[in-house]
Ligand code: SF4
């Protein structure tokens with residue numbers, strides 16, 4: 095690994111007179127996208143058995159409406175929305191429901207899940223296609239809700255909620271997040287190249303749903319091919335711009351992207367709505383297009399399988415519910431020196447230990463990292479170098495917050511804004527003393543949030 | 553190897569995100585500093601002769617040995633290989649006068665590590681720059697020896713062995729810039745050659761060990777303060793370039809003030825710290841009783857770093873300006 099290349103890029107930044115739009119702070123991890131960036135999406139065959147956790151999204155789990163033995167078709171609803179912040183789930187395969195059990199998940203906790211045995215049958219039940227030119231905002235929102243679309247950027251928030259701004263908030267721009275600033279991942283990049291028109295159609299539907307005139311697609315400048323392609327494709331839409339942003343982690347974090355594109359800062363505890371922005375991921379825009387134009391619910395996940403520890407890195411389309419193990423096997427299996435399997439990107443993803451855990455709607459990547467790729471330096475006391483302070487995109491003081499958390503001084507940590515932390519991991523990445531800063535901060539943040547809840551109930 | 557069951561056969565790491573790292577480590581950063589001090593080391597030998605290597609060696613050995621002994625006595629992990637004690641040894645050696653006695657050097661080194669660093673808990677916890685603590689102790693213990701300046705061995709033009717600062721302070725002689733730039737003047741071992749210091753210092757900035765803010769603030773600050781007075785009265789006050797190149801200013805700028813542990817962590821704080829040192833150095837040199845003030849200026853600013861950090865905490869993203 096060319097680890098030397100990463101030294102000091104933060105510092106050299108300050109001498110560059112490059113005026114590409116961006117935010118202050120951040121880091122330049124070596125991006126490793128070359129492993130998969132030129133590989134087109136491959137559709138993986140249906141596995142024999144899929145396991146679909148009822149918690150595909152933030153909010154309340156969906157309510158199962160099938161029983162053991164039920165026959166299901168592709169696209170049939172198997173669990174329905176359960177409350178405002180919730181989302182229905184459709185069967186990605188035709189087959190028979192085997193059981194409803196507690197299954198391992200990629201987010202770390204076991205969750206109730208529907209297990210379906212897939213058959214050769216390929217019967218579909220789709221929704222009726224809608225004409226994107228005449229569809230109304232309410233119809234778009236309803237369709238996005240009924241199609242079970244959830245955010246593709248990690249948090250998996252039900253998308254229709256994000257398309258329903260409170261009436262008192264004036265929204266002026268819809269932004270698509272094409273940064274893909276996590277190293278290794280190339281899923282959005284492939285989407286931008288392979289489904290350019292669909293994603294623009296999706297963006298236009300988003301704009302219509304929230305009633306804005308302006309649309310923007312933010313892309314980091316390390317993806318020139320995608321930028322060219324998008325720029326050509328938006329020529330017919332004078333109200334959509336392609337914003338070229340500096341390649342820097344975490345450029346794709348909502349707050350950072352909004353700052354780079356609009357110059358506005360989302361205040362702590364507020365939402366993009368509050369600064370007049372609706373923000374969606376590339377994958378979400380494509381799912382919206384497919385739901386409206388083709389009547390397809392969200393049945394598959396597009397993901398990058400990469401890392402130096404996997405034999406055949408790929409960009410894949412798989413049915414949700416496919417176990418990780420089958421995907422790793424399909425990609426040629428893992429190498430001897432594999433040390434860590436991660437779902438998501440290397441900066442914010444979750445390390446896995448049970449490979450029966452299935453892919454979820456929001457899964458964007460599976461990485462198999464080798465010993466060389468993961469960090470193994472020894473931790474030393476804080477050297478007070480200030481690198482973490484410089485790098486934190488939200489201008490927190492990570493060294494102090496981590497220390498306060500470890501000393502269990504939660505009130506003081508709260509005053510210094512610990513709850514603002516978005517857990518991007520930039521501080522830990524940059525720390526020469528190898529202190530697990532964000533890990534401590536995460537712990538402190540949970541404690542502070544518990545304290546805040548307690549206060550509210552008193 | 554295939555994974556077909558839930559239990560893989562390879563050893564899995566399960567630590568939480570982030571899973572990748574910049575690959576910086578304490579050790580590596582420290583060894584980069586050692587590397588950056590080599591030009592200054594070479595200049596010491598060129599201008600003052602090979603004997604000076606013994607001083608520096610003594611200082612390094614006694615620093616390392618003291619750290620080893622303290623850790624051993626306190627039953628802590630031996631951390632000599634992190635290189636920080638070696639840096640302290642090099643720094644202390646390089647700010648001693650030529651031909652300084654080896655036994656005094658050893659005493660200074662022991663003091664620097666034991667009192668300057670280990671008493672606070674070791675690397676990361678000390679408030680003052682340990683090398684400067686060692687030097688301050690020697691200054692107090694051997695006030696005469698530590699201000700006895702041997703002239704550079706190549707000195708052709710130098711008639712006096714006084715340092716440029718002392719020459720100016722007491723005799724109003726302004727040394728010309730060229731020998732000060734190369735290092736062919738009286739002064740501490742590693743402090744005389746601006747060229748050697750700049751090579752090491754700029755290397756550290758480019759590689760990312762040293763942030764540019766403190767050195768820039770110190771240099772700009774000195775140019776500003778010295779410049780104002782020089783414009784007012786160019787005879788009474790030396791020009792800014794002289795102030796920059798004279799004495800320990802540049803060495804202090806790149807190697808002492810930028811010590812991670814004893815300088816601020818916020819970006820604004822770094823500017824305040826750098827300007828503060830420049831101002832203090834200028835005041836001590838021009839209005840104080842001493843010809844040189846870098847050591848005291850840095851030590852004074854070291855002591856208020858916690859306060860600087862507290863008052864320069866950055867505005868959290870999105871909070872009202
Ligand atoms: S994890 Fe939190 S504290 Fe660390 S850099 Fe990101 S936002 Fe800042």
Ligand code: SF4
Pocket residue numbers: 475476477478479480481482483492493524525526527528529531817
């Ligand atoms: S980056 Fe690490 S060593 Fe540097 S100040 Fe932050 S916590 Fe301390």
